[in-house]
Amino acid sequence: MKTFTLVKVLISTLFLLVVPISCEKGKQVIEKKTDNTAEVRRLTIIGDAYFDKSEFSNALQVYEKVITISDSVKDRVDYVDALISIALIKEFEGNYLESEATATKVLPHLKYLKKPRFAWETYKIFVENYLAANDYDNALIYAKKAYNLKTSARRKTNALANIALVYMRQKHYKKAIKVYKKLTTYGYYGNKKKTNTFKDFELQDYAIMKNNIGICYADLGDSRALLYYQEALKIRLKLNDLSNLSHSYSGLSQFYLKSNLSLAKKYAKIAYKYSCKINAYSQKKNALKILIKSSRGNELKKYSEIYIQFTDSVNKSQLTQKEQSANIKYNFKKDREENLELKAQKAEDELEMQRQKNRSIVSYIIITVSALSLLFVVFYITKKGKRDRANEIFKNEMRISEKLQFELEKDIDKILLFTEKSDLEKEENKEQFLSHLNNIYSKTRNISRENSEILTDENFEKVLKEMISGYATPNLNILINGLNAFSWSKIDRVKKITVFRVVQEIFNQVKNHKNSSLASITFKMDQEEIIITYADNSSVTHDQNNLNERFANIENRLKLIKGTFNVFLNQNQGFKVSIKFPI
Template identity: 35%
Template sequence: MIPKRIRFYFYLFITFSAVFSCQKNTVIEKKETYNKIKVTRLIALANTSFGENKLDSAFYYYNEALSMSSPSKDPENYISTLNYMAIIQQKYGDYAGSETTLTQGLPYVKFIKDPLLVWTLYTTLGNNFLNTFDNKSAILYYEKTLKLNIETEKKLISKNSIGIALIQSEKFNEALTIFLPLENTKEVIINPKFYGSLLDNIGLCYFKINNNQSGLDYMLKGLAIKKKLQNPDELGKSYLHLAQLYESKNSSLSKKYAILSYKEFSKTNLAEESLTALRVIIKHSSDEEFKTYSESYISLNDSIYITAQRSKNNLSKIKYNSKREKEENLKLKTHRAENELKVERQKNKNIIAYITIVLSLCMILILYYYLTSKANREKIEATYDSETRISKKLHDELANDIYHTMAFAENKNLSQTENKQQLLNHLDAIYSRTKDISKENPAITTENYITSLKEMLSGFSTLHINLILTGLDTIDWSEVDQNKKSTVYRVLQELLVNMRKYSEASLVGISFTKDQKNILINYADNGKGIDTDKIIFKNGLYNVKNRIHKIKGQINISSSPNQGFKVSFKFPLS
């Protein structure tokens, strides 16, 4: 139970905490709320610039929207913004920056309801790893996309990306296990761009495992489809794969396809792919051609580096300026909020003091009345418990003794000196027990316990009731605790009183046995018995059961109508 003084201080602590929380709420009210309309408008501007290929402007607006976004309140817009920013960084070759941007969104993926947003995030991450030759990580994120509830077309893209990562890891046979099942898929066949790219990749895998004929067949099929589409990017890839196929067998044909590849890549400014094509051309060139293509390679390589570096710097500058502006605005807002807060605290200082005093007085009064009422209640409960205990003793001990004495006087010839003396002894015992109850002492204090127990038991033996005792003298009762001896006395007395009142028995048997740890007592009579299924444990039987349990004993009652009444109980010696 918590001490009164500690409870008092606890209540005061709660009071002051409530008061000071009022001051904290003032600060919270100064925080700006999330402006979804403004964020949505910025995202719309960014999307327009992105669609017009104005990537720097798009990145600026996306970054502004991100600085105002709330990932907890609006995770959809937050993840969408990160996806677009990462894609722009990826287009500029800033794969590390793109990965860093997307990593911010990973903790909030679990809150996204639109699986397409998650697919885009995982796919973009996978592409970053693929472009930095971390193929294992790339495959990991591509496989994550396959677990999403997305349309078949997106799953085909993911599977194709896994195959490309396996090619890059030079696991060509594993790549074929991905590509070949897709070859006859309806969704692939009706998509010429995807189908042509797939056939070309299958051809490349066969070429890499030295199955040149199958490789050539698939590459030419893919090329035929791509020629109809006139897509420079895809045509350039097919021509480059054919150049690589003939590189060690037919240098002139390899050079021819490499030149075609270079021309196609040049149409869309695919710089990295153009460099790959130029390397093959230079390998098979000489004299002036070698010099010309080498100069083109060096110039393009320098241009790629400068452009990529400039783009990275521009994007970093956008993020830096946005961050600095945000920090400056935050400082100004914080300074203004602090000034307003000081003014408000000054205004509310007296009010807070009054509230503190009033609440403290109220809590003290409540605590006073609570403790006073509790003390009164405890006094009433103590009085009730005392009265109940005395009442129980009167029933359990004195009433049974009186009934025993009445039964003795009724069935014995009091003209005999022996019976008369025994009656006087019983009355003297009743008187002693009455004093015991008033002094809260145990009722059974007789030093010669066996004699006292025998006298009590024999008092129930009449002309019509035969009482048989066995084993009582075999137990060394000096080893038994006084409380347990008293319990045995009262339990047997209660059973015999019930027998005289209700059972109409003519024969009663009580046996005492002892093992190493327990004393076992069996009671049986040939009375009319009771139905144990309908037995109600109250008054006498309740007292019997309760007494046995208090000395950590066990009791078993068995009886049935007209079959007598049996009780066995045991309790530990120590």
């Protein structure tokens, strides 16, 4: 009697576990999604109207609403259009990391869209983000990709103008001028017709290229720059082109900086006013730099403090957003994996129950107990994993936050002290002050990059090479050998992440000690092992125990992939690192 009662309880328990899941599944099948297509279309029109008037804050709110309520397949055109617009707004605000991340979400949709304008806009965003990061090679790649699209004459010309822009940023001014003059004289914009026959969007692009010719001539020390600046400004004032007027006034201010300081200051103030209207990060930053150079006394101190607060707040905001974005991606992936595990376990239990249908009561008891035990184990392991991951995320966030706070507070205190004790009217002090500000920006960017997400797809080799090259300085040359001697696509994802972090840790140690002029790193595959060897010519005498302590973190990382680590002194100078791990 007791045995039969126990059986009834266990079967009832299993039934209660399975039935709600089945019911929920049934609900999901019959549930219909709300059709928001009409609302998505209405909001897109409103967002585009705000965007065209350069009211980017309002436009951003509307586009984010479109992303929230739209179906990425059914409303694909409006969905992609909203993503591109958000990426452009983030770029205007100077949030290049989030702009690039948003534009990346467009890439999977491009093959489903017939109109090439979406690909063209996306590639253009990548060009401008890479230019902001001084990555001219990648900027040129995407500029050429945009040019090679089968698209309108206007977009072809604009893409060619972006190629000229990369030349300009690379300081190949004569090459850039040649392309721009060809476009403004014989290209789509010229066609031997007068500018008064152009449409507004043609005039807007025409003015951009004329202004860029002025920048090129100015950097070459050619007085013809002024004519091009004035021509571009005249067009932009006529169009009330808010998004570009700041560029014109900044160019004029820079031109008069050495010959007429009061006029330079006047134009810089106008440039700053227009950049604040549209909240354009790069334009605002450039205008403030010129205001600092053209100001004296209390005004110099005022604009210096504004510059410090502005760059500091933007940098902290970018790092916070990147950490939050990485955390969201991490949790989404974790939840999806846990759901797949539970679904797989449920399917296995149901199949087992079907096979055991005609067996004895004892068999049902064994299966039920096993299923409950297994569910308990899965639940326990999942909960423990969540707790461990949450602790790790918290520790990582605290480490980044403490590092950022320590590094920035120290540098900001230093620059404020320099401002109080130095005469900033002297050119050398002013240049040193701007150099300190740029160092703060670079340091924040480096901290952000050190904690960024690592790509482990087909681009891993390129990402690893870029990370290593980033440690090269005028005083340190780095030789990279054998990186492409074998296929990284065959290497496990976890091992690639470990390799990336281990190599990063090595070069962080080199960067901190700053006493090497030459370093080399070699990658080699030997049968079923990958061997990484690092060596440098450090002039400082190292102690073996000290080296072991410095690289203890690397040894712990390698244990996770069954790798070995050895560090030892060179016979002459410097030290060597040898890393091995199985494929």
